[in-house]
Amino acid sequence: MRERRRLRMGVLALVSVLLLGAVPLYFGIRTLSRDPVFDTLDALDVPGWAAEKTVDDVSGSRWCLLDCRLRERTASSQRSPQETAEAYERALTADGWRPWQVTRCPEQQAKGSYTCWRRDELTLDLWVREPSCVPPPVDGAPAIVPSPDPSTAAEQCSGSLVSVKVRNAIDDERTRPQPSTDPSLTGEDPFPTVSEDPLQEPTPSPS
Template identity: 80%
Template sequence: MRERRRLRLGVLILVSVVLLGALPLYFGIRTLSRDPVFDTLDALDVPSWAAVETVDNVSGSRWCLQDCRLRERTVESERAPEETARVYETALREDGWEPWKVSPCPEQPAKGSYTCWRRDELTLDLWVREPTCVPPPVDGEPAVPPSPAASAAPGECAGSLVSVKVRNAIDDERTRPQPSTDPSLTGEDPFPTVSDDPLGELTPSPS
């Protein structure tokens, strides 16, 4: 009986040690694998129709080893780009993000609404535009896209597409001061001026 009690007590102690060690390890691994920036984006107060389907992608190192972390999120919305952009901009302001008037924003011309934001050590790019409509395949073969003159069916290809890009401010080139192009600061051109004649003027030899 004493040996059975000791065995049961030992099993209970072993199970307790495993549980007490496994739970912190599980939550620790979960914390390291889940970027807190995505949790912040999840907490944005946007209606359900503005976040129908979400796809996240992350690259780089959280500790900026070689490349700093880049977080990208693509969201589908059921309503038009104008209304979707308004609710996202309002949610960002309520969450402490401030509009960031910086050039270039965007880096390349983009259709729709493209705005830039800053909060603490992060920068955020918000791009809301019309979705890219791809017809479903027909008999296993890609469908021929409709001509621009063809009108889309009611409710087809509606809604909008939202892209969110979050970077560390220290890794965002737009936070760095741009070099001045003032000619007075560059000095004279160190390269000689080349005349039209590639040989120049020949020096006469002594007679």
Template identity: 80%
Template sequence: MRRAAGPGGADDDPPAEGGARSELRRQTREKNRLRLGVLVLVSVVLLGAIPLFFGLRTLSRDPVFDSLDDLDVPSWATVRTVDDVSGSRWCLLDCRLRERTVTSERPPEETAQAYEAALARDGWQRWQVARCPEKEEKGTYTCWRRDELTLDLWVREPTCVPPPVEGEPAAVPAPAPSAAAQECAGSLVSVKVRNAIDDERTRPQPSTDPSLTGEDPYPTLSEDPLGELTPSPS
């Protein structure tokens, strides 16, 4: 049975096709919005993750050690490296102390020259200051400053304990150089880096000039005050 024509004399099929096209356009717009939302979300995650990654990396790795890694020293002067850090980077209670111990294959004199030249090329300046070192040390001990940091460089012979020889104590010398003695050659390098504000050597030291402290209120008597008494008149 043929459907009745509309007021214009045409069938009702075209309005149905127009509704399908509208629904298709609506679904397409929703898909585009969803795709755009996903792209925005991924961009936000990436933009936040990258700074977070480098921020965590910076917090976990002290930049001072990175600068020490960049020192232009020969490979024989950095055979084995051990780092240690203590204190707070923001000087909460105690400021940060960075310590590095390095094993070198060459003698102390040659190793010290290599490290001193590398520090000078990297912008460090020799620091002639009292209490450098704090106490007398064997080997070569120098102090340096750069920006807000101070650096102590100590190069000396390694501490070697000779192995027992044929059951005898270690103090008995071996008749010939052993393999252990050969491995004990070279030198040991210690690097200590501190914040200048936490280094007591950067602060003014108290003076012992008598003109600043005044006279001694209790002077020492060089002679016996009772040895020469003035006789009273009789």
């Protein structure tokens, strides 16, 4: 009886330890697998019509091993790019983000509304533009689509496309001072330009 009681107590203790450890382990794994920046983006007070078909992508290392982490989110909006951009900008401002006036924003010319933001140790790029209505190519050749009804095509091409890119400020090259091209800092040219023809006849020596 004593052996059975000890065995039963041991089993109960083991089950209790497993249950108590499983919950923290679950949330720990969830925290490591889920980037908290996406939770911050989910908490933005953005209308539902401006955040449909959300797709998240992440690359790089959270601890900045070789490459720091880059978070990217794309979403679809039912309304125009201007109205969508205004909704996102209001939500970012209310969440503590501040507009970031910096060169190379965007790094290349982009259609639509492209703005940059900063908060604490993060930078954020917001790009809102009209959706692409051209079907993707098939086997390297343009897709052939029958001419649809104009009203239907207008409905399919309405709305806007949203892209959000979040980086660590320390890994954003735009936070670093850019090298100056001031000629006064480069010194003199070690190979000055010769203004006269060096192949001219030599100056005659005095007799």
